[in-house]
Amino acid sequence: MTACLSPNGRTEYFGDGPLQTLKVGTIEGIYTFSRGSQAAPWCAVDRVHPEWPVSSLLLEPCSRLMFAGVHGGGGLWRSSDQGKTWNRIARDIPSHIYSVQCQYIGQQARLWVGVEPASLYVSNDLGQTWTECATLKTMPEHENWTFPPPPHIAHVKGVAWHDSAPDTLFVLVEQGGLFKTTDAGRTFSELKGYLIGDQQFYRDSHRVCISRRDPQRVYFATGDGLCRSDDGGESWRYLLTKEGRIGYPDAMFIDALDERKIVLGGPKSAPRTWISSQNAAATVLVSTDGGDTWSEKAAGMNAPVKGNIEAMAMYAGQGHVTYVAGTATGQVFLSEDGCESWKCLADDLPPISKAGHYRWFLSEGERKVIEERMKAWKNAV
Secondary structure, three states, X not given: OEEEEOXXXXXXXXXXXXXXXXXXXXXXXXXXXXXXXXXXOOEEEEEEOOOOOEEEEEEEOOXXXXXXXXXXXXXXXXXXXXXXXXXXXXXXXXXXXXXXXEEEEOOEEEEEEEEEOOEEEEEOOOOOOOEXXXXXXXXXXXXXXXXXXXXXXXXXXXXXXXXOEEEEEEEEEEOOEEEEEOOOOOOOEEEOOOXXXXXXXXXXXXXXXXXXXXXXXXXEEEOOEEEEEOOOOOOOEEEEEOOOOOOOOOEEEEOOOOOOOEEEEEOOOOHHHHOOOOOOXXXXXXXXXXXXXXXXXXXXXXXXXXXXXXEEEEEEEOOEEEEEEEEOOOOEEEEOXXXXXXXXXXXXXXXXXXXXXXXXXXXXXXXXXXXXXXXXHHOOO
């Protein structure tokens, strides 16, 4: 009954009882929270590797192995003892790790790692060996891939798939586009149907969720809003735009118990707008009709949330769903009633943040230090 919370790691977990252990990836290591029962209070019980800016955490439930992706050149790590000790693996792939995800081909786990510069790697032996999906970097307009903050290098933010067609995946390059492979990463095509009207950002891909009931229904969160496809990504209709309550959506779920319930987390607008007020005005929206209408569900978060919601996780067990959200100002919120209400599990952690997003909530001097550090990473690429 364990789940992990990180910006770009595994986001969906399942068990046979209530959530009892939560691993949280921050810019200063991994925190463990635990409780004895659903009615018991949560307690912080452990912290490891405070030097790691953690981008992604993943617990593989069959082997019980944990994986941690560390940004800033920290590499990919694996633990066989529930995160107490770690060993670095995959030293032959780039060390700026953004996303770590896992799918299953029958009983076999297939791991996907997205890195900066934007490239994708796959392992079929729990991280012992890795193969690059090299044709991704041969896509037309590859030279235009970028990322607004320094060092202006794009990354693979994640992958998504449907269990009925495990070799068909959506690959998200931020910023570079939405790509689809039908042969497990040997070849790719770019999906461009979402490029409708005035796009504020260059092909900004954040998150994909695919309907469990209908693999042709795909939800896609971008820097310009949220759209839905009913034909496997060929054409799209926008459900939310950048003028909406969440204008820069990222975290997204199809509820484990209700196929038509969509949960969305994110800020009012894009990161660079946060600087003047040092407030992302983040919140959670819920739709119960497949994304056609939305309601704000942030009671208990003291919404609007100052630090952007940079990470969310969903845990389902015994007919019950728990949502957890982490912010760029170090708060962790938990909901056990379908997002109707939230309680604060922690409010003083280091930022839970993708790369340098947390810098927008700091002083100008602190922000410049972080940006110089990010520029220095470019020399190591």
